[in-house]
Amino acid sequence: MPVRFGTPAARWIIFATVLGSGVAFLDGTVVNVALPAIAEDLDTDIGGLQWVINAYLVTLTSLLLFAGALGDRYGRKRMYLIGLVAFTAASVVCAFAPNVAALSLARAVQGAGAAFLVPGSLAIIGATFADEDRGRAVGAWSGLTGVASALGPFIGGWLIDAASWRYVFLINVPLAAVAVAVTMKHVPETRAAGDARPDALGAALASLGLGVLCWGLIEQQIVPGVLGAAALVLFVVVEARIPHPMLPLSLFRSRQFSGANATTLAVYAALGGAFFLLVLELQFAMGYSALEAGSALLPVTVLMLLLSSRMGALSQRIGPRGPMTLGPIGVGLGLLMFTRVGPGASYLATVFPAALVFGLGLATTVAPLTATVLGAVSKEQMGIASGVNNAVARLAGLLAVAVLPAAVGLDTSGSGSDLADAVDTALAWSAGLCFLGALIAFVTVRQGAVVQPTVAASVLHPCSDEQRLAS
Numbered sequence: 001m002p003v004r005f006g007t008p009a010a011r012w013i014i015f016a017t018v019l020g021s022g023v024a025f026l027d028g029t030v031v032n033v034a035l036p037a038i039a040e041d042l043d044t045d046i047g048g049l050q051w052v053i054n055a056y057l058v059t060l061t062s063l064l065l066f067a068g069a070l071g072d073r074y075g076r077k078r079m080y081l082i083g084l085v086a087f088t089a090a091s092v093v094c095a096f097a098p099n100v101a102a103l104s105l106a107r108a109v110q111g112a113g114a115a116f117l118v119p120g121s122l123a124i125i126g127a128t129f130a131d132e133d134r135g136r137a138v139g140a141w142s143g144l145t146g147v148a149s150a151l152g153p154f155i156g157g158w159l160i161d162a163a164s165w166r167y168v169f170l171i172n173v174p175l176a177a178v179a180v181a182v183t184m185k186h187v188p189e190t191r192a193a194g195d196a197r198p199d200a201l202g203a204a205l206a207s208l209g210l211g212v213l214c215w216g217l218i219e220q221q222i223v224p225g226v227l228g229a230a231a232l233v234l235f236v237v238v239e240a241r242i243p244h245p246m247l248p249l250s251l252f253r254s255r256q257f258s259g260a261n262a263t264t265l266a267v268y269a270a271l272g273g274a275f276f277l278l279v280l281e282l283q284f285a286m287g288y289s290a291l292e293a294g295s296a297l298l299p300v301t302v303l304m305l306l307l308s309s310r311m312g313a314l315s316q317r318i319g320p321r322g323p324m325t326l327g328p329i330g331v332g333l334g335l336l337m338f339t340r341v342g343p344g345a346s347y348l349a350t351v352f353p354a355a356l357v358f359g360l361g362l363a364t365t366v367a368p369l370t371a372t373v374l375g376a377v378s379k380e381q382m383g384i385a386s387g388v389n390n391a392v393a394r395l396a397g398l399l400a401v402a403v404l405p406a407a408v409g410l411d412t413s414g415s416g417s418d419l420a421d422a423v424d425t426a427l428a429w430s431a432g433l434c435f436l437g438a439l440i441a442f443v444t445v446r447q448g449a450v451v452q453p454t455v456a457a458s459v460l461h462p463c464s465d466e467q468r469l470a471s
Contacts, residue, residue: 005129009186010137012187014137019179027091027114028152034290035276036280050218059108059207060114061206065199066203067387068119080117081183085180094169139309141370143367147301155168157294158294199242202245209229212231213229213232251381257377260324260376260441268393270431270437273427278341296347303359308363311323320369321445325441327361328361331358408426
């Protein structure tokens with residue numbers, strides 16, 4: 001029986017999915033604040049720091065869809081719990097890593113665990129909530145997990161200044177323990193019809209392609225970049241030919257689905273580069289402590305908490321085109337305002353107003369974007385749809401972190417003003433990506449209210465139930 005928003009059962013499900021996936025989101029942002037401390041303690045350069053971020057993103061991005069396929073066959077709740085345990089165990093290893101290579105390897109395992117968490121949590125919501133309440137539920141999930149992301153820099157900064165960067169990984173342990181307990185007791189098990197085998201070949205090609213491509217981009221080596229790109233092309237060819245693909249290409253027949261994911265690619269590339277670079281600038285160029293750097297983005301947290309759920313409900317009523325167009329524009333304007341940040345700049349005159357505009361744009365974007373992706377497919381396809389959207393978002397961040405520092409000549413060993421100039425250039429490019437995302441949304445997303453999933457089923461995936469994927 002579908003769960004209605006506002007009931008005790010709904011609150012437990014949202015709490016369990018937010019807490020589990022929120023751990024992954026929290027870790028994704030808290031590590032950014034820890035990068036300067038990691039660089040000093042483990043004696044690494046900007047290339048090493050890029051791997052600390054991208055080792056996580058490579059496995060996360062490449063396994064998101066495969067994790068969804070495993071959820072199809074073995075149950076969403078079961079795979080969600082496995083992801084929580086794997087993520088938590090890897091977090092402990094990260095906390096005791098003796099060098100940047102060991103830390104990067106542990107981060108890769110973390111990413112694999114996180115691949116089961118984020119799309120799995122959305123798929124659980126999509127499968128358990130009534131159609132008319134799904135927009136509000138996704139909005140609540142988006143807002144609360146967004147708060148976890150935004151709280152990451154604040155919490156991480158406090159832990160780093162008070163103790164050590166290693167504690168930013170240990171905070172995952174108690175949170176994940178609670179998430180496991182609540183999920184086991186209050187989340188119902190659901191799975192898709194059919195028994196299609198998970199696409200191991202597709203997962204292997206995606207992992208190999210992304211990993212080698214990322215290596216080539218970070219190390220600025222042509223041969224690995226070409227080999228990685230070739231593996232990704234082969235991945236698409238394989239997915240088009242096998243009977244049970246990890247990535248059903250028929251999903252992209254929907255203009256709304258394709259447009260929402262193109263918007264995601266543009267906007268999240270901007271976000272991935274911005275969060276990586278801003279924290280470095282605040283600490284290296286402006287002399288902020290880790291806590292001050294984390295606290296600087298606190299207005300984003302407040303706006304996400306106050307507005308995300310309301311924006312999800314609004315887009316359910318009036319349609320997502322308006323919020324998905326205006327939101328990225330707001331994010332882009334906020335990024336342009338961050339270019340005024342530099343050595344000697346005042347927080348209230350530069351960082352604070354930029355964070356307000358940035359946060360307002362982000363709160364306007366996230367929930368409508370997610371609801372649009374889920375609203376463009378059938379209920380049986382929600383798992384794979386959320387997996388695709390999350391994979392696109394993570395891929396965007398991965399590419400941004402790999403490409404932007406080298407493209408703008410970022411060097412943490414240089415002067416603060418040189419670093420600030422490089423970051424300003426990167427932020428301007430990121431703002432341009434946000435404006436591109438807004439244009440894509442305006443052109444591709446329909447004006448009407450979000451389409452109910454049952455309407456889109458026969459159009460997007462006319463195959464048998466065995467070929468429908470949902471995590």
